[in-house]
Amino acid sequence: MYVNTKEILEKASKNFYAIPAFNINNLEFLIAIIEGAIEKNAPVIIETSEGAIKYAGNGDIYRGANLFVKMVREYADSVKIPIALHLDHGKHLEYIAAAVKAGYSSVMIDASHEEFEKNLTITKEVVKWAHASGVSVEAELGQLSGIEDNVYAAENVLVDPEQAKIFVEETGVDFLAPAIGTSHGAFKFKGEAKLDFDRLKKVKELTNIPLVLHGASSVLKQFVDIAEEFGADFGGAKGVPAEEIKKCVELGINKVNTDTDLRIAFVAGVRKYLKENPKEFDPRKYFKEGMNYVKEVVMDRLEFLGASGKA
Numbered sequence: 223m224y225v226n227t228k229e230i231l232e233k234a235s236k237n238f239y240a241i242p243a244f245n246i247n248n249l250e251f252l253i254a255i256i257e258g259a260i261e262k263n264a265p266v267i268i269e270t271s272e273g274a275i276k277y278a279g280n281g282d283i284y285r286g287a288n289l290f291v292k293m294v295r296e297y298a299d300s301v302k303i304p305i306a307l308h309l310d311h312g313k314h315l316e317y318i319a320a321a322v323k324a325g326y327s328s329v330m331i332d333a334s335h336e337e338f339e340k341n342l343t344i345t346k347e348v349v350k351w352a353h354a355s356g357v358s359v360e361a362e363l364g365q366l367s368g369i370e371d372n373v374y375a376a377e378n379v380l381v382d383p384e385q386a387k388i389f390v391e392e393t394g395v396d397f398l399a400p401a402i403g404t405s406h407g408a409f410k411f412k413g414e415a416k417l418d419f420d421r422l423k424k425v426k427e428l429t430n431i432p433l434v435l436h437g438a439s440s441v442l443k444q445f446v447d448i449a450e451e452f453g454a455d456f457g458g459a460k461g462v463p464a465e466e467i468k469k470c471v472e473l474g475i476n477k478v479n480t481d482t483d484l485r486i487a488f489v490a491g492v493r494k495y496l497k498e499n500p501k502e503f504d505p506r507k508y509f510k511e512g513m514n515y516v517k518e519v520v521m522d523r524l525e526f527l528g529a530s531g532k533a
């Protein structure tokens with residue numbers, strides 16, 4: 223069933239488990255994610271970036287947002303597990319407006335590249351306005367290095383726990399993404415994975431709301447290897463080990479954003495199938511192996527985050 227993100231995250235926060243938020247751009251990823259969540263009897267968050275909305279609407283953001291709501295609601299209303307739809311990294315008000323208007327469960331206002339006061343003011347505005355439509359809100363404090371859609375952050379700017387306390391009190395935001403050392407994409411960390419667990423612990427104590435981990439893909443070697451066996455070149459790809467993510471969950475992370483792991487799994491399956499089936503040209507066939515790999519990643523993540531059986 224189609225639910226509000228806040229209600230499933232509040233439950234996760236009380237019981238110290240986490241719900242993965244999986245990014246989609248098309249129907250195939252949606253099907254694979256929902257199949258995996260049903261098999262694990264788990265709640266799941268589907269999220270779309272602004273780029274996904276532009277892509278699905280072929281340039282028309284209202285059409286894209288409406289299409290995702292209709293697609294996800296149609297699936298959600300026909301299955302028992304709780305499913306929420308979230309706008310990931312909302313940076314432009316017209317995308318946030320389109321998502322709220324279309325009926326997204328929740329939206330992220332990502333103004334974390336702005337000065338603290340400006341981020342606070344913008345977020346406060348969006349919270350007031352989204353809450354008026356029953357939509358919950360995620361915001362971000364600190365910066366993840368690497369490309370964030372269209373904003374390049376040169377290096378990590380870690381969250382200040384004291385600022386987080388003020389930010390949450392002043393804005394009324396429903397859940398918060400504190401930057402603690404992760405980054406987006408397949409090439410995280412210069413050296414070893416280094417997450418600031420103490421900082422995370424302090425943010426949880428001072429804010430006591432559901433927290434979000436961005437840049438949480440593990441960059442799974444088994445799928446990198448398959449993709450490379452069939453022509454991909456992901457040299458140097460590196461992610462966050464599942465053990466580190468589990469530690470974040472124990473310290474209060476409740477929403478775990480995962481995009482890159484699904485992309486690598488999917489392209490590995492498609493490359494493999496196409497190479498092994500040169501005569502095939504039915505997309506329902508040549509996407510299937512990739513969808514199965516995505517489903518595997520989904521089920522594995524639901525398991526280690528403790529979301530399995532929590533539907």
Ligand SMILES: O=C(COP(=O)(O)O)NO
Binds near residue numbers: 245408438439479482
């Ligand atoms: O933070 C993410 C996804 O991060 P990954 O690239 O690690 O999957 N989406 O908002």
Ligand SMILES: [Ca+2]
Binds near residue numbers: 332333334366
């Ligand atoms: Ca940001």
Ligand code: NA
Binds near residue numbers: 269310311360
């Ligand atoms: Na998000």
Ligand SMILES: [Zn+2]
Binds near residue numbers: 311436437
């Ligand atoms: Zn992110």
